[in-house]
Amino acid sequence: MKLRFTKMHGAGNDFVVLDATRGPLSLSNEQLRRLADRRFGVGADQILFVEPSQTPGVDFRYRIFNGIDGDEVEHCGNGARCFVRYVHEHGLTDKRRVRVETVNARLDLHLQDDGRVTVDMGPPRFAHADLPFDASGLTPRTVNGFELWPLALADGDAVEVAVLSMGNPHAVRRVEDVAHAPVGLEGPQIEGHERFAKRVNAGFLQVVDPGHVKLRVYERGAGETLACGTGACAAVVAGIRLGWLDAAVEVETRGGAVRIEWAGGHSPVLMTGPAVTVFEGEIEL
Structure with a gap:
């Protein structure tokens, strides 16, 4: 299988970003680890999936997988900033404010004029x-x-x-x-x-x-x-x-x-x- 990818980073925290908006994309843990491998793959801390949202009022679904073990995780702030740059640069949206859903949250992302991104991470939880x-x-x-x-x-x-x-x-x-x-x-x-x-x-x-x-x-x-x-x-x-x-x-x-x-x-x-x-x-x- 040949797979197109984009390599991105937010303050050195690096990602492989994959477009799954045009059809479902399923990769095994072994394939995810291969992508993230810095010698045998692309090299990344985590793999990000850009998927269509099924929820009204939400623009995209955002999934995050660890590079070392291939496990899906809940949240990644640096990845969220890369996410909004990716969907904007690849013509998936012309919005500068984008709302995305993760496995357990919804995030509001704002692409600034200077290229930086502001992420509303939601309130912290202390329980x-x-x-x-x-x-x-x-x-x-x-x-x-x-x-x-x-x-x-x-x-x-x-x-x-x-x-x-x-x-x-x-x-x-x-x-x-x-x-x-x-x-x-x-x-x-x-x-x-x-x-x-x-x-x-x-x-x-x-x-x-x-x-x-x-x-x-x-x-x-x-x-x-x-x-x-x-x-x-x-x-x-x-x-x-x-x-x-x-x-x-x-x-x-x-x-x-x-x-x-x-x-x-x-x-x-x-x-x-x-x-x-x-x-x-x-x-x-």
Whole structure:
């Protein structure tokens, strides 16, 4: 099977985007992993499917598959920005504001005049059932009315994390210097921790000042990526709840920067950042 694709990235978080609007497209986990393989395929953190929506008032359906294991996941903020650039550049819509549905949410995407994209990520969720997170037997430390939960790691030490959902699960740990944070050691342990029944995205957050942070994320099913949109949202929301951050924050990742805004409460989280087409091609699977 020959398959046309577009390679894109949002702040270094890279994707293979596939057009399934003209007919159904079904790929096995093995084929998805082949596409994402950086030596034998195209290379990507995740694979994005653009599909027609069956819901009135929604423009497209948006599906996301991890590159490492081929599993479908709920949400990807950087991918959402690439999604709206893709449908606009490929003539699938002339709207600059697009509404899409994922496996568990609806997103409003706005293509700005400067090429950046603003995504309404919806409000954060803090109920442990939304992750899910098992806090039984744990005693949190409360800061500014928000909990930091102790997670025991393999060496017997415990790290403190804030937990929340941005449509997918996140655990955010504050570190002094993100460049030297033990992401490769602790990231897999947090991601697969027994307290998270469906695993979790592990964020390592350095607060530079109340309007500027640095972030690295070990993503669920993808490993460490150059950027993570939902991870940036989760880190900022946690930082605001804990009293560390302002309502608008520049998030610096190894792949680039995004701006995150949250007014608190049930307000939606707004993310603005780049979306870039790298190249297009055809691969035989």
